Amino acid sequence: MDVTQVLLVDDDAMVRTGLRMVLSADPTLRVVAEATNGRQAVAMVRDMAPEVVLMDLQMPVLDGIAATRELRANGYTHPVLVLTTFQIDTYVVEALRAGANGYLLKDTAPEEIIRAVHVAAAGDSVFSAAITKRLVATIGHPDPTATDDARRRLDRLTDRERDVANAVAAGSSNAVIAADLKMSEATVKSHVSRILAKTGAENRVQIALLVYQVGPA
Incomplete structure (x- = not known):
């Protein structure tokens, strides 16, 4: 059985615990490590090469946007899915421009989080067309x-x-x-x-x- 290795990146311990519990319900997904900031995430990706990264946006030391940009600059090609509390958030747009493959809201249903990780691991992006249109609108004209x-x-x-x-x-x-x-x-x-x-x-x-x-x- 193929198992997809996932890195969780969030400075909120409760969020990380919740995500770990959600992903553990699927035997084909394995959380291999947790990072509390973007700097730790960059180091862990270098050492572990996880197949999917779930990345929070607003964190101390190095935020999710800068971390995603650094991962891409370092040659990391696997999916990075950003996590956000807000449906409309200009930070998300910047994360997508930095190289993220999509985004999830933190209140996304557990089964949808699992599906999103599988979709990303298969090479597709995870985003809603309707929300993406609204995100583009937040850039202004x-x-x-x-x-x-x-x-x-x-x-x-x-x-x-x-x-x-x-x-x-x-x-x-x-x-x-x-x-x-x-x-x-x-x-x-x-x-x-x-x-x-x-x-x-x-x-x-x-x-x-x-x-x-x-x-x-």
Whole structure:
């Protein structure tokens, strides 16, 4: 039986205990360590290479945004899911830009937390399309330079790749995209890989942010 190793990062001991209890209900998930701040998390990832990191945003020493950015700079490619108390939070937007693969609210139902970890471990991002739209709105009206940059990056895509990018922005999984666009999941994965390479996005959430910034084609 394959077991996914998870690192919990939160300065609140009660939150960590609750998450550990939730994840322990699934025998295919194992919490391998707990960190109380981002600096500890960076060190633990270097030493243990967990397959999923659940990262709080606001912590002492090094916050979740800076820690996520440092993990990506260090070459860590596994999923980082940020945790937040608020549904709308500009910190979440910055975390996604830093390289997080998605986010969970701390009051998410236990079964949804388990599902989210599995989805992330499988290579998909964990985010709600509706909430992502609202998150993008919290940035305010982007400056023209940022919008033009996003448009230039998306203009590098073929029509089919743009269809896939739009579906990613809608929150669809690879399986759903494959069914909707009548292609295999392997083809969807290939398209997503090319979209990431062409746009310079680091993950599916950043693809979604680009699409929402410009608007679907």
